[in-house]
Amino acid sequence: xxxxxxxxxxxxxxxxxxxxxxxxxxxxxxxxxxxxxxxxxxxxxxxxxxxxxxxxxxxxxxxxxxxxxxxxxxxxxxxxxxxxxxxxxxxxxxxxxxxxxxxxxxxxxxxxxxxxxxxxxxxxxxxxxxxxxxxxxxxxxxxxxxxxxxxxxxxxxxxxxxxxxxxxxxxxxxxxxxxxxxxxxxxxxxxxxxxxxxxxxxxxxxxxxxxxxxxxxxxxxxxxxxxxxxxxxxxxxxxxxxxxxxxxxxxxxxxxxxxxxxxxxxxxxxxxxxxxxxxxxxxxxxxxxxxxxxxxxxxxxxxxxxxxxxxxxxxxxxxxxxxxxxxxxxxxxxxxxxxxxxxxxxxxxxxxxxx
Amino acid sequence: xxxxxxxxxxxxxxxxxxxxxxxxxxxxxxxxxxxxxxxxxxxxxxxxxxxxxxxxxxxxxxxxxxxxxxxxxxxxxxxxxxxxxxxxxxxxxxxxxxxxxxxxxxxxxxxxxxxxxxxxxxxxxxxxxxxxxxxxxxxxxxxxxxxxxxxxxxxxxxxxxxxxxxxxxxxxxxxxxxxxxxxxxxxxxxxxxxxxxxxxxxxxxxxxxxxxxxxxxxxxxxxxxxxxxxxxxxxxxxxxxxxxxxxxxxxxxxxxxxxxxxxxxxxxxxxxxxxxxxxxxxxxxxxxxxxxxxxxxxxxxxxxxxxxxxxxxxxxxxxxxxxxxxxxxxxxxxxxxxxxxxxxxxxxxxxxxxx
Numbered sequence: 001x002x003x004x005x006x007x008x009x010x011x012x013x014x015x016x017x018x019x020x021x022x023x024x025x026x027x028x029x030x031x032x033x034x035x036x037x038x039x040x041x042x043x044x045x046x047x048x049x050x051x052x053x054x055x056x057x058x059x060x061x062x063x064x065x066x067x068x069x070x071x072x073x074x075x076x077x078x079x080x081x082x083x084x085x086x087x088x089x090x091x092x093x094x095x096x097x098x099x100x101x102x103x104x105x106x107x108x109x110x111x112x113x114x115x116x117x118x119x120x121x122x123x124x125x126x127x128x129x130x131x132x133x134x135x136x137x138x139x140x141x142x143x144x145x146x147x148x149x150x151x152x153x154x155x156x157x158x159x160x161x162x163x164x165x166x167x168x169x170x171x172x173x174x175x176x177x178x179x180x181x182x183x184x185x186x187x188x189x190x191x192x193x194x195x196x197x198x199x200x201x202x203x204x205x206x207x208x209x210x211x212x213x214x215x216x217x218x219x220x221x222x223x224x225x226x227x228x229x230x231x232x233x234x235x236x237x238x239x240x241x242x243x244x245x246x247x248x249x250x251x252x253x254x255x256x257x258x259x260x261x262x263x264x265x266x267x268x269x270x271x272x273x274x275x276x277x278x279x280x281x282x283x284x285x286x287x288x289x290x291x292x293x294x295x296x297x298x299x300x301x302x303x304x305x306x307x308x309x310x311x312x313x314x315x316x317x318x319x320x321x322x323x324x325x326x327x328x329x330x331x332x333x334x335x336x337x338x339x340x341x342x343x344x345x346x347x348x349x350x351x352x353x354x355x
Numbered sequence: 356x357x358x359x360x361x362x363x364x365x366x367x368x369x370x371x372x373x374x375x376x377x378x379x380x381x382x383x384x385x386x387x388x389x390x391x392x393x394x395x396x397x398x399x400x401x402x403x404x405x406x407x408x409x410x411x412x413x414x415x416x417x418x419x420x421x422x423x424x425x426x427x428x429x430x431x432x433x434x435x436x437x438x439x440x441x442x443x444x445x446x447x448x449x450x451x452x453x454x455x456x457x458x459x460x461x462x463x464x465x466x467x468x469x470x471x472x473x474x475x476x477x478x479x480x481x482x483x484x485x486x487x488x489x490x491x492x493x494x495x496x497x498x499x500x501x502x503x504x505x506x507x508x509x510x511x512x513x514x515x516x517x518x519x520x521x522x523x524x525x526x527x528x529x530x531x532x533x534x535x536x537x538x539x540x541x542x543x544x545x546x547x548x549x550x551x552x553x554x555x556x557x558x559x560x561x562x563x564x565x566x567x568x569x570x571x572x573x574x575x576x577x578x579x580x581x582x583x584x585x586x587x588x589x590x591x592x593x594x595x596x597x598x599x600x601x602x603x604x605x606x607x608x609x610x611x612x613x614x615x616x617x618x619x620x621x622x623x624x625x626x627x628x629x630x631x632x633x634x635x636x637x638x639x640x641x642x643x644x645x646x647x648x649x650x651x652x653x654x655x656x657x658x659x660x661x662x663x664x665x666x667x668x669x670x671x672x673x674x675x676x677x678x679x680x681x682x683x684x685x686x687x688x689x690x691x692x693x694x695x696x697x698x699x700x701x702x703x704x705x706x707x708x709x710x
Contacts, residue, residue, distance in 0.1 A: 024694045025380075051654055058655070165568060172572070176563045204559040208531045210654075210674040211645075213520060217527070253608055290566075299406055299565075299679050300413070319565040324654050325680065331687035339379045 003028055004341045007091045007101040009079050010272075012040020013323055014315025014330045015107035016062050021334030023070035027341065030091070030099050031071055034078045034274065038063060040109050046139035048323060049177075049184040050211035056140075078274075084308065087344060102344065103310045103337050105302075106287075106294065107330070108275045110316040113163025113171065113267040120234045121159065121265055128243040129235060129263045132158075132178070135185055139192075147241070147261035153195035154261040157245060158182045159232050160202040164268030173291055175268035176320040179206040182266050183219050190223040199226040199258065201247055209322060228256065235263055269320040287311070293319045302333040310344075312337055358383055359696045362446045362456040364434050365627075367395020368678055369670025369685045370462035371417050376689030378425035382696065385446070385454050386426055389433045389629065393418060395464050401494035403678060404532075404539040405566035411495075433629075439663065442699060457699065458665045458692050460657075461642075461649065462685070465624040465671040468518025468526065475589040476514065476620055483598040484590060484618045487513075487533070490540055494547070502596070502616035508550035509616040512600060513537045514587050515557040519623030528646055530623035531675040534561040537621045538574050545578040554581040554613065556602055564677060583611065590618055624675040642666070648674045657688040665699075667692055 006022055008015045011033035019029045037043065045055035066073060074093075081092040082104060091099040115123035115131050123129045128146045130138075137143040147154050160182055164175040179202065186198045205227065207216045219225040230247045238244035242259040249256045271292030287304045288295040294313045296302050302312045314333035315326045361377055363370045366388035374384045392398065400410035421428060429448075436447040437459060446454040470478035470486050478484045483501045485493075492498040502509050515537055519530040534557065541553045560582065562571045574580040585602045593599035597614040604611045626647030642659045643650040649668045651657050657667045669688035670681045 021690055021694075024697065025690075053654070172568060173565075174563050174568045204561065206559065206561045206563045208529050208561045208563050210528075210648075213527060213529045250606055293565075299408070300682055325683075327655055328680075328683050328687040331690045332683040332685075335376055335380075335686045335690045339376075342379065 004102040004345070005030060005100070006103045006105060006337055006341075007032065007089065007099055008105045008107055009091075010040065010107040010109055010315075010317070011035075011038035011066075011073065011075070012107060012109045012315065013042050013062070013326050014109065014317075014333075015040075015105070016066055017327050017330035018105050018107060018314050018334045018337075019071050020062070020065045020068070021331050022337065023066075023068040025334070025338050027070065027338065029071045030101060031066065031073045032077050032079050032091070032093070033073065033075045036076055038066070038073060038075065041112075042323065044133055044136055046136050047184070047188065049180045050209065050215045052184070052188075082311070087310070089310065102341055103312065105333060105337060106275070106304070106311070106313045106317055107315050108272040108317045110269040110320070111272050113169075113175075113270050115162060115265045115267050117169055118162055118265070121162070121232065121263070122235045122237075122243070123265060126235065126237055126243050126263075128241070128261060129265065132181060132185060132264055132266045135189075135264050139185075139188055145262070151261055152193075153197065154193055155197045155242075155259065156186075156189060156199075156262040156264065157232075157258060157260045158186055158198070158200045158264045158266060160200065160266050161231075162265040162267050163270065165203065171268060171270065171291075173268075173320065174206065176206070177322050178266040178268060179204075180209065180212045180215065180322075182264075183207065183212075183215050183225075185264065186225045187215070187219050187223050190225065197226075198223075199228055201228050201230055201232050203229070203231060209324075230256065269316060272317060275317055287313070290319075293317065302329070302336055309340060312340075359457040359700070360385060360455070361458045361460060361692055361696075362387065362444065362454055363460045363462055364446075365395065365462040365464055365629075365670075365672070366390075366393035366421075366428065366430070367462060367464045367670065368397050368417070368681050369464065369672075369688075370395075370460070371421055372682050372685035373460050373462060373669055373689045373692075374426050375417070375420045375423070376686050377692065378421075378423040380689070380693050382425065382693065384426045385456060386421065386428045387432050387434050387446070387448070388428065388430045391431055393421070393428060393430065396467075397678065399488055399491055401491050402539070402543065404535045405564065405570045407539070407543075437666070442665070442703075444665065457696055458667065460688060460692060461630070461659070461666070461668045461672055462670050463627040463630045463672045465675070466627050468524075468530075468622040468625050470517060470620045470622050472524055473517055473620070476517070476587065476618070477590045477592075477598070478620060481590065481592055481598050481618075483596070483616060484620065486620050486622045487536060487540060488622065490544075490619050494540075494543055500617070506616055507548075508552065509548055510552045510597075510614065511541075511544060511554075511617040511619065512587075512613060512615045513541055513553070513555045513619045513621060515555065515621050516586075517620040517622050518625065520558065526623060526625065526646075528623075528675065529561065531561070532677050533621040533623060534559075535564065535567045535570065535677075537619070538562065538567075538570050538580075540619065541580045542570070542574050542578050545580065552581075553578075554583055556583050556585055556587050558584070558586060564679075585611065624671060627672060630672055642668070645674075648672065657684070657691055664695060667695075
């Protein structure tokens with residue numbers, strides 16, 4: 001039997017880490033990315049939570065590692081079909097290229113919630129209203145601040161759960177990382193503008209991970225960031241290039257009004273568009289979806305099909321997850337693929353001996 | 356070079372899954388467990404969140420898998436020292452047995468918070484006050500209910516964050532799984548006692564994981580479980596074998612009193628005692644600890660030492676984690692160990708060639 005080949009669809013953190021892990025186990029990898037460069041959503045980040053680690057450093061070292069003789073990276077390639085043929089898969093691109101592989105890992109990631117859908121916040125209408133992604137780009141200098149340089153003490157608000165835990169827009173799930181991301185961004189903003197007044201509007205502060213709770217304490221004690229339990233009802237323009245927000249403080253039981261220089265919408269994680277289009281094109285069986293995210297056959301491994309093994313999923317295509325969890329999941333999935341290929345190989349050898 | 360051997364310290368879910376993964380990669384494993392049986396804290400569970408999967412089934416299938424020619428399980432063995440010798444480690448037991456290995460994984464798990472430390476809740480004094488672990492044992496029939504069988508509609512309360520997010524008792528961290536565990540247990544209790552009245556007392560409802568938010572909705576809509584934002588101030592005995600609790604409802608801004616037939620303390624996760632005793636006995640370098648949990652050199656892998664590689668940690672000895680995350684972490688760590696051993700082997704071969 002030949003050295004096995006695995007196709008990985010999506011070269012974000014999950015795909016990159018799965019590829020590196022498989023290559024170290026002497027497995028050949030075809031890594032497909034529809035964008036020009038690998039990196040996925042990680043490319044947009046400035047620093048990571050909770051350790052404020054430099055995102056560019058992590059991305060660079062990860063991309064260096066995929067320069068491996070076993071890994072072939074194909075960028076600007078859109079995969080349109082995955083077809084089963086005996087115990088192998090034929091992966092077809094839009095350009096009608098075909099790739100044969102012994103297993104497939106789907107690592108198509110997530111899309112950010114489209115903030116224009118929450119019309120009441122005025123995203124795309126008022127320039128002061130930005131997304132958490134855009135704020136990250138302001139931190140790393142790729143985008144201008146939405147307020148004048150003369151303002152020494154900008155007033156900023158962060159709205160948690162935009163497009164998450166929201167039955168109105170159909171996204172009932174919690175996006176898991178927005179709370180800690182908001183706290184990280186609020187601290188980073190205060191570091192750049194020490195005189196800024198910063199408020200976070202939340203429902204539940206889900207600071208569940210290692211080091212998150214400490215970050216939350218630090219935000220309150222060292223950076224004087226205000227945490228207000230309540231959902232913003234609306235944002236509207238105000239005098240002097242500000243945005244006016246109304247909220248209900250549900251702990252104080254009182255309505256609340258603020259004029260802000262910047263309103264950051266913590267946009268949630270939604271299923272990748274590719275995945276849902278693509279699901280129509282798997283011609284032998286569709287993966288199970290849960291709210292648009294791939295649902296593995298059980299929670300304790302990454303196998304997608306009970307009866308058609310060999311297709312796996314890793315990372316945020318399965319649901320919202322932190323980067324640290326995505327990396328661990330990618331390595332764990334690489335191991336599952338390795339174990340699957342080894343078993344397949346043994347089956348083939350037994351078959352060859354007995355026939 | 357010989358086939359490498361890895362020592363794994365602790366045969367809970369992390370140790371078991373790391374052992375199985377390494378064995379599948381043709382690595383020999385010594386798996387040490389100080390208890391009589393493997394399984395760790397998983398042995399106490401009845402059903403798992405969020406899918407209500409049967410804990411016994413999962414444990415049984417995992418334990419079946421460690422019957423592997425590459426895995427040697429040593430139970431009732433207490434490891435007292437890990438000593439470096441060239442590129443290997445000498446693992447010594449209390450019985451002065453020595454085991455040589457090429458890498459070590461610490462999977463010593465966690466201990467549950469000792470509820471008697473929160474004197475105001477009266478655990479150990481009032482029989483109606485139980486821990487979440489004891490409730491699990493009531494579900495699987497290993498322990499009696501704390502109220503009379505004649506009570507058809509028992510009143511039950513769940514206190515979140517007992518020994519977590521609590522500066523008074525020195526445990527500042529969030530234990531990550533208590534919120535979802537409380538919701539799971541509240542639903543399970545209502546299934547057994549459909550007429551029961553159940554309240555959960557919480558600070559923030561941290562239902563962050565896949566399927567958690569849906570479970571929370573289900574608890575409210577299908578099971579009529581009450582969620583009260585507020586911390587219990589105290590519990591005291593009341594007439595008729597009940598326990599009286601006082602709380603502040605911070606959303607309604609009003610004090611609240613209830614007489615309960617059962618008060619469940621959601622005890623948090625604390626560092627394993629073994630780990631902290633043991634840390635004194637690693638004679639070459641101590642691992643870094645953060646609040647008693649092992650802190651790897653960086654967040655993106657499980658290596659404990661920057662300058663003394665070959666010792667890894669997996670699972671809850673690094674901090675609170677769900678079972679699903681622990682399993683993925685164990686597999687990911689097994690892969691990291693595999694990559695480390697492969698590199699070591701190459702180094703030795705290069706050395707042998709050049710000398």
